[in-house]
Amino acid sequence: MLFTSYEFIGFLLAVFVIYYLLPGKMQWPFLLLASYAFYFIADPRYLIFIAVTSVTTFFAAKAISDKKIAFDTWFKGHKKEYEKEERKALKAAEKSKEKKIFLACLLLNLGILAVTKYTNFTIANINSIMSTFGSENGISFVDLIIPMGISFYTFQSMGYLIDVYNGKHEAQDNLFKYGLFVSFFPQLVQGPISRYSDLSKTLYEEHRFNWRTVSFGLERILWGFFKKLVIADRILVAVQAIIADTDTYNGFYAFAGAMFYALELYADFTGGIDITIGVAETMGIKVTENFIRPYFSKNIKEYWNRWHITMGTWFTDYIFYPISASQFMMKLSKKSRAKLGNNLGKRVPVYLSSFIVWFTTGIWHGASWNFIVWGLGNFVVIMISQELDPFYRWFHSKVKVAGTFGWKLFQVVRTVLIMSSLRMFDCYRDVPLTFKMFGSIFTDFSPSQLKVEAFTGMGLTVYDYAVVFVGMLILVGVSLVQRSGSVREKIATLSAPIRFVIWYGLFMATLIFGAYGIGYSASQFIYNQF
Amino acid sequence: MLKKSLAVILSIAVAVSGLWFATKLLEPKYMSGILEGAMISEYYDDPTDHNVVFIGDCELYENISPVYLWNNYGINSYIRGSAQQLIWQSYYLAEETIRLEHPDAIVFNVLSMKYNEPQNEAYNRMTIDGMRWSSSKVGSINASMTDEENFIEYVFPILRYHSRWSDLNADDWDYLVNRDKVSFNGYYMRVDEKPAEDVPEGRPLTDYQFGDNAYYYLDKLTKLCKDNDVELILVKAPTLYPYWYDEWDQQMIDYAKSNDLTYINFLNLQDEMGLDWNKDTYDGGLHLNLSGAEKMSDYFGKVLVEEFNIPDRRGEAELDSYWNTVNDRYELEKERQTNNLELYGTVHDPDENK
Structure with a gap:
């Protein structure tokens, strides 16, 4: 269901x-x-x-x-x-x-x-x-159900x-x-x-029954439906077209596909979580938040503290800490410090623990090398980021940009680009193809790929893109407002007619511009498969 | 408290009005291009009681002219026809018709016996959307839905048609509430000609037996008519394609015989009707044009009068008045299409969608 x-x-x-x-x-x-x-x-x-x-x-x-x-x-x-x-x-x-x-x-x-x-x-x-x-006789696959x-x-x-x-x-x-x-x-x-x-x-x-609790829950459900139906399921068509035809859709298309997928995944997953939390809320039950505006993160580490938070903390609490504190790691730490020196040696157990965490995070997402490489990709990026820390400090001592809006924006864009690039492993058939398509962004770019007709050939019309774009602007706007507290709380303080216009408008927008029903293939939430 | 109650009532009223408006705007209007979707609902605008009601697919609504039947035989008739109307849809239309009025005869075209399962959502919509809500409509929806359809989308059409927001055109605003008449008591007129050439023979089938579900609804239709003392006349229109197999024909002959019904296969009466396939069809033998439809109506009118004693009701003031109006529209449309043919080589206006 x-x-x-x-x-x-x-x-x-x-x-x-x-x-x-x-x-x-x-x-x-x-x-x-x-x-x-x-x-x-x-x-x-x-x-x-x-x-x-x-x-x-x-x-x-x-x-x-x-x-x-x-x-x-x-x-x-x-x-x-x-x-x-x-x-x-x-x-x-x-x-x-x-x-x-x-x-x-x-x-x-x-x-x-x-x-x-x-x-x-x-x-x-x-x-x-x-x-x-050289063995020709392989083991037969088994028909198992995955609950x-x-x-x-x-x-x-x-x-x-x-x-x-x-x-x-x-x-x-x-x-x-x-x-x-x-x-x-x-x-x-x-x-x-x-x-x-x-x-x-x-x-x-x-x-x-408490009207405030119930109405807040319903508002959250509606917001989830808007994200899923208006944004995620509409842009999904272009994502699928780009992934399905890698001969045609390489170069800039591969980049656009990665960006579209970033938007789709965010709207899909957070939309699903909004529905989950909203449903529970209508019954007075509080479910833990799972996202805190992750695309506003300034680095990957921060991103993982704000994206799928409950999964991240699960891996940290139940895998990273127990492994880091295990006797084996203690012994390894001692040995590596002795052999590699204090500075390098102390990193060995931390990096090994992180490697195990990201490997399991990857395989938890799915039984394929794509996910394992995606997990390890995150590990590599985080490790590089940590190793570059002295360089960043040196850079900021020379160039006084830290704290400026431009630098923050650069950090946010950089994080989105890195995460979107890593997520290309979610999209393509196998690891070599993913690398190939990522490489094509730099090698196969052509100005002709920027034509509007190229994008309207992906199964979406200009109107569809317009809906997605407006939907995205609303998402960004809501996220910006959310930084200073709950949007629903803020709306609740407005006058009744304005509240009515906002929520009824969102309802009608979802009803009319949602990608559902005949002509649209009902799309499972992406995270259901995990 | 009163202020709050008023605010709630006002909010509900605005919300419902908004939904109603959006639904009306987004529903397909069928006022140009595909007109067939507008035909079923037109039936409710005819205030007269009909002696003959034709129920079926395009082989009826393009091949019989109720205007001709009235003008020449005084038969007050209506065609409750729609594109690819399936037999269960015909049954529920007949059930509704008998509840609303009491015709002397119902004429059913048997081509739809070849379909045993729901076929196409778009055609379902063209038949069912126009029906008023009743147990018959509910029955028709439940019997017709394909796997991709949901009952709730019939209850709230906006759930089905919401995606039309990017296809809205002037028709959607012009016909937001009121629609023009597109048929002449259910008849879809075409005056152009396209000779029937190279009509393909039917390909051999592995199984010629009509399905259980089709027979189930034919039995229901037969019982419905018998229980309500309505003459059920089974017909096969004279159009050449889709192909009507001898084996299918025999099944209808046998069914009619065993149920004491009349079955007329007009394919066997082409010469008697005087059909000329070079002049009497507008699409190469799939459907008759006005000339062909009037020839068939002439023959069938005689049968209805002589064999089924359908009365000549000309002279009844109310009916005369009604038919004068329909007749005027009929002549105007004939003239419009003929002029268009001369001017543009097609019956359609240049600014029409189709």
């Missing part, structure tokens, strides 16, 4: 009405039922996967949490009976038992994710290696398990409540990857 389908709107309407008609205590069980119904409609087989993940992580976390509490209680009463070393040993023994449960659950769920998403990718690579060595949103809900569950294991919070006592945390339907298909400590604050609460 696509977020932009009539079925979803009907489903949402039904859920919303029933939700507020039910007594408060029945609201969260109903949401669980609705979430499973949502998943069931997509494909009944998916239910098995999400149920397995929910049940195993619930019981593992519960067992760890119960053991932790029981041990802590026992230990409090008995610690005086033991010497310091004995107490350490007792704690270590307890942690070891918890670790076994933790690792078993982690491996099971990451195993499910790996098997469903990466089996055929692995087979393809084995076959490729075998054919290099919708598996990467999102697996990561969300694993985050919860790790937090319980690390003692950040106790485990949830109610299997069904936990089941809702994993399967909450608005965020099931494309995130955000919520933390239990955040989402649980409002997920299980009783919510009475």
Whole structure:
């Protein structure tokens, strides 16, 4: 069920009405039922996967949490009976038992994710290696289903398990409540990857109908639909045309394609997240923000703090820090400092940890070398940026441009261009073709490629481009206003007629200029595939 | 409180008016070029009770002239025709017609028996959009929708036609609310000629049997007419293409016989009607022109009067008045098309879209 389908709107309407008609205590069980119904409609087989993940992580976390509490209680009463070393040993023994449960659950769920998403990718690579060595008999591909949103809900569950294991919070006592945390339907298909400590604050609460909350939620949904239907799905046609015919659309077209895709991806992904957050908000539930105007970032590091924030923090908290602080890295740090000197040696474990994070980030996005190279591309850019830091400092000591509008603009444009170039790996068939098309921007540019007719031959008319352009201006305008606080809050302070004109205008613009219905192929949200 | 309530009511009124206006503006008007989309809704403007209602596709609305039937036989008739009208659409139009009036006879063209499944969204729209909301329209939508269609897009046409914003032209403003008449009691007139040459023979089919769904609706149509004491007359128009196979014809003969219906295959009556395929068609044998349609109407009118006792209602003041108006338009259109033919070599005005 696509977020932009009539079925979803009907489903949402039904859920919303029933939700507020039910007594408060029945609201969260109903949401669980609705979430499973949502998943069931997509494909009944998916239910098995999400149920397995929910049940195993619930019981593992519960067992760890119960053991932790029981041990802590026992230990409090008995610690005086033991010497310091004995107490350490007792704690270590307890942690070891918890670790076994933790690792078993982690491996099971990451195993499910790996098997469903990466089996055929692995087979393809084995076959490729075998054919290099002359073997003609490759391994047959297997027909596996990839449950919708598996990467999102697996990561969300694993985050919860790790937090319980690390003692950040106790485990949830109610299997069904936990089941809702994993399967909450608005965020099931494309995130955000919520933390239990955040989402649980409002997920299980009783919510009475509050017009302000509901209207704010609806406004956010409408804004999401505008971004997705008016901008993303309209420019998608040109992006697809450019990608599909690389013989024709190289040079400046490849550059234009990268820019169009940057716009499409932003409008698509943030639009989807707006719908997710808006839907939750109409029911009084607060879902974590996932974007803070990322295209205003001045460098890649900042960009990743503002784009798909919940994924970034997940990788930082659950992969980067544990790896950086691992015994192996400590030993490596010591060795590298000894051999390479303090300055260079201390970077080795940091860079290795970053490399692992970006490799996993890449492969999380999809089972293909394109995504792996994209992830590693980000790693390389960030590392170069860090290494150039002394040069930047020297430059700014000589040239006094830092802080000026021109320099800030340059930084923003530079970041957008670098990120858009890296995202070309999302678009093209394979890695060599992506490099070829990127190279063509510099080698195959021709003034004839700038003609309007060339762009109207991509399946879009001048009117379509005009709609996209105006839509983009509105996006930029809203982002600029947003820097000083919530746009919805600001609009709420305006007089009723002006509020009406703004929201009704947005509704009519989406209704009329949206790319939906017959004549348009319903486009899945890009991040649904992850 | 009162002020707030008024503000809410005003907001709703403005919002609904805006939606209504946008819908009206974006809906296709079918006032030039493809006129067929405007024909179904014109039926509701005819205040008279019809003795004969023709229901079917272009083989009826381009081949029978109700004006000729009135002028020469006093038959008050209407064609509820639309492009590629499928049998379930014909059934629901018949159901609605019988609910609105009580004709003596319904004439159904059997070419649509060859379609067993929904075909084309654009044609669906041309038939269904013009219908007034009723259980018949709902039934027709549900029976006709292709996989790409959604019921809600019929309820709120703006969801279907929103993408026309970049195709809006003067017609969309001129005919925002009111439309011109494009037909003459459902008849689509063409006076030009294009001889039927090299009409292709039908290619052999793997299966000549009409589908279950087509028969299901033909049975429903038969029952509907019998239950309401309306004579159902099955016809096959005399046009040469699409090809009408002997095997199909036999199935209709058998069906009519077993259900005690009349089936007339006008393909077998071309000589009796005096059709001349060099002069009586405007598109090489697919459809008849005015000359051909009047020849067929002349023959069929006689059949309706003699075999089905359809009364001559000339002399009824209300009908005379109505038909005088239609007749005037009919003659004017004949003159307009003839003049255009002489001036431009085509029946269309130079500034027409088509």
